[in-house]
Amino acid sequence: MKLTIARLGHLGDGIAEGPEGPVYVPGMLPGEEIEGDLSGGTLLAPKIVTPSPDRIKAPCAHAKSCGGCLMQHARDGFVADWKLGIVRGALAGQGLEAALRPIVTSPPRSRRxxxxxxxxxxxxxxxxxxxxxxxxxxxxxxxxxxxxxxxxxxxxxxxxxxxxxxxxxxxxxxxxxxxxxxxxxxxxxxxxxxxxxxxxxxxxxxxxxxxxxxxxxxxxxRAAPMQRFGKALVAPPPGAFLQATAEGEAALLAAVQEAIGRATRITDLFAGAGTFALPLSEQADIHAVEGDAAMMAALDKGWRQVGGLHRVTCETRDLFRRPLEPDEFKGVEAVVIDPPRAGAEAQTATLARSAVPVIAMVSCNPVTFARDAAVLVAAGYRLDWVQVVDQFRWSAHVELAARFCR
Structure with a gap:
C-alpha cells in the first residue's frame, strides 16, 4: 500500500491517513510518498517512493539503529520550524498568541x-x-x-x-x-x-x-565537580538538574536577563543549584526557592565563596504543595520561574493574584507552559514574547523562555 505523510507528530513520527485512521511511521517527513504492508495503524517495512526535499543524510553513523536521536534525517531549518510549530500549537490550544523569536539551536557534540x-x-x-x-x-x-x-x-x-x-x-x-x-x-x-x-x-x-x-x-x-554559574562556582549534588548544553543555558539566561530588565529585587522559583539566581545576583538581591535541600545548600555555598555579589537568600520549599502566596511577593520587582515538565500550576495560580510586574518563565514542556501562561494572561498579564531554545538537538524536546508583564 502507498501512503503520503501528511504531518509530524510531537514525537517526530510521520503521520499518514490510512483507510481506518492515522498511520504512524517513524523516520518519515511530510510530503513523502511511502509504501509497505499496512497492519492496523502501522506500516511494516516502509520504503520511501518519493523523498522530501527536507530529507538529508544523517550526520551520525549510528542514526539508523540508535534511539538517542529522532530527527537526523531532516535539515536543520525543517526541525527548527517544526519545533516552533509545536510551541505555536500549544499556545493556540489555550487561545494564546505570542511573538516567537527565531529558535536557538545547540551545535552538534554539545550535550554535557x-x-x-x-x-x-x-x-x-x-x-x-x-x-x-x-x-x-x-x-x-x-x-x-x-x-x-x-x-x-x-x-x-x-x-x-x-x-x-x-x-x-x-x-x-x-x-x-x-x-x-x-x-x-x-x-x-x-x-x-x-x-x-x-x-x-x-x-x-x-x-x-x-x-x-x-x-x-x-x-x-577526587575533585569537587564544579559548574560555573556567572561568577560563582557550584558543586551540585549527585544527579542534580543541569541544563543539557552550555549553549542552551546561555540562551535561556540571556532571555531571562532581557525579560527582567533592571529589576533589583528578584524571586527565583525552582531555582535548582543557581543556574539563574547566581548570575542575576550580579545585579539584584535574590530570594531563591527550591524543593531540594542539597541543591539549596550548593547554591548558598557557591554564593558565599564569591565576593561582590548582591544578597542571595535560600529557602527549601515544596512549591507544588506550598507555593509562595501573593503577599510573599510584596516588593518583588521580577520573578524567574523554571519548573519541571509538570509545570507550576499551583504556583502560577498564586502568582496570578500577585502584583509582580514582570515574570520570566522558563519551560521544558510547551503544553504545561501554555496552560500556566493562560492563567497569567487571564489575570491581566501580557505575554510579550517567547524565545524557543533547542538544546536537545535531533530530539522531540523543546525548551523556551518567555516574558510576562502586568
Missing part, C-alpha cells in the same frame, strides 16, 4: 550530560543508547550528540561496568561534564562491599573522574 545504558558482557562491557522502542543497547563510538569530554569518558565507564556490573542486569550511567572531570552516577550495579568500593575508587582516581556515586553512596570524590 547524558544517561547511557550499559551491561557487562563476556568480553567486557556494552555501553550506549537503546534502540528505539527496544531494550537493545546500541554502542555509539562516533556519537554526534555528546560533548567530546563525555565521549572521552567511555573507557572509564567501561571499567566501572566490568568492575561492578553483571551480565543479567542493566546499569544506568548518568555522566555530567564538570570543570574537574566527569561526574558519574551509577544505578543498577552490584551491591557495594569493601572490595568493590576499593576497586571503584581506584578506577575513579586512575580515569580522572571528579566524583563517582554508586546508587545512593558517593564512593569517590
Amino acid at each position: 550530560r547524558a544517561t547511557l545504558a550499559a551491561r557487562r558482557t563476556k568480553g567486557g562491557a556494552l555501553i550506549g543508547f537503546h534502540a528505539r522502542g527496544s531494550n537493545l543497547i546500541i554502542p555509539v563510538p562516533q556519537c554526534q550528540l555528546l560533548h567530546p569530554d563525555l565521549m572521552a569518558a567511555l573507557p572509564a565507564l567501561e571499567a566501572l561496568v566490568v568492575a561492578g556490573g553483571s551480565r543479567t542486569a542493566e546499569l544506568d550511567l548518568s555522566v555530567t561534564r564538570t570543570l574537574a572531570g566527569p561526574d558519574v552516577v551509577v544505578t543498577g550495579g552490584k551491591p557495594l562491599d569493601a572490595e568493590l568500593r576499593l576497586a571503584l575508587a581506584r578506577i575513579a582516581e586512575a580515569r580522572g573522574l571528579s566524583r563517582l556515586t554508586w546508587g545512593d553512596e558517593v564512593v569517590a570524590l
Whole structure:
C-alpha cells in the first residue's frame, strides 16, 4: 500500500491517513510518498517512493539503529520550524498568541550530560543508547550528540561496568561534564562491599573522574565537580538538574536577563543549584526557592565563596504543595520561574493574584507552559514574547523562555 505523510507528530513520527485512521511511521517527513504492508495503524517495512526535499543524510553513523536521536534525517531549518510549530500549537490550544523569536539551536557534540545504558558482557562491557522502542543497547563510538569530554569518558565507564556490573542486569550511567572531570552516577550495579568500593575508587582516581556515586553512596570524590554559574562556582549534588548544553543555558539566561530588565529585587522559583539566581545576583538581591535541600545548600555555598555579589537568600520549599502566596511577593520587582515538565500550576495560580510586574518563565514542556501562561494572561498579564531554545538537538524536546508583564 502507498501512503503520503501528511504531518509530524510531537514525537517526530510521520503521520499518514490510512483507510481506518492515522498511520504512524517513524523516520518519515511530510510530503513523502511511502509504501509497505499496512497492519492496523502501522506500516511494516516502509520504503520511501518519493523523498522530501527536507530529507538529508544523517550526520551520525549510528542514526539508523540508535534511539538517542529522532530527527537526523531532516535539515536543520525543517526541525527548527517544526519545533516552533509545536510551541505555536500549544499556545493556540489555550487561545494564546505570542511573538516567537527565531529558535536557538545547540551545535552538534554539545550535550554535557547524558544517561547511557550499559551491561557487562563476556568480553567486557556494552555501553550506549537503546534502540528505539527496544531494550537493545546500541554502542555509539562516533556519537554526534555528546560533548567530546563525555565521549572521552567511555573507557572509564567501561571499567566501572566490568568492575561492578553483571551480565543479567542493566546499569544506568548518568555522566555530567564538570570543570574537574566527569561526574558519574551509577544505578543498577552490584551491591557495594569493601572490595568493590576499593576497586571503584581506584578506577575513579586512575580515569580522572571528579566524583563517582554508586546508587545512593558517593564512593569517590577526587575533585569537587564544579559548574560555573556567572561568577560563582557550584558543586551540585549527585544527579542534580543541569541544563543539557552550555549553549542552551546561555540562551535561556540571556532571555531571562532581557525579560527582567533592571529589576533589583528578584524571586527565583525552582531555582535548582543557581543556574539563574547566581548570575542575576550580579545585579539584584535574590530570594531563591527550591524543593531540594542539597541543591539549596550548593547554591548558598557557591554564593558565599564569591565576593561582590548582591544578597542571595535560600529557602527549601515544596512549591507544588506550598507555593509562595501573593503577599510573599510584596516588593518583588521580577520573578524567574523554571519548573519541571509538570509545570507550576499551583504556583502560577498564586502568582496570578500577585502584583509582580514582570515574570520570566522558563519551560521544558510547551503544553504545561501554555496552560500556566493562560492563567497569567487571564489575570491581566501580557505575554510579550517567547524565545524557543533547542538544546536537545535531533530530539522531540523543546525548551523556551518567555516574558510576562502586568
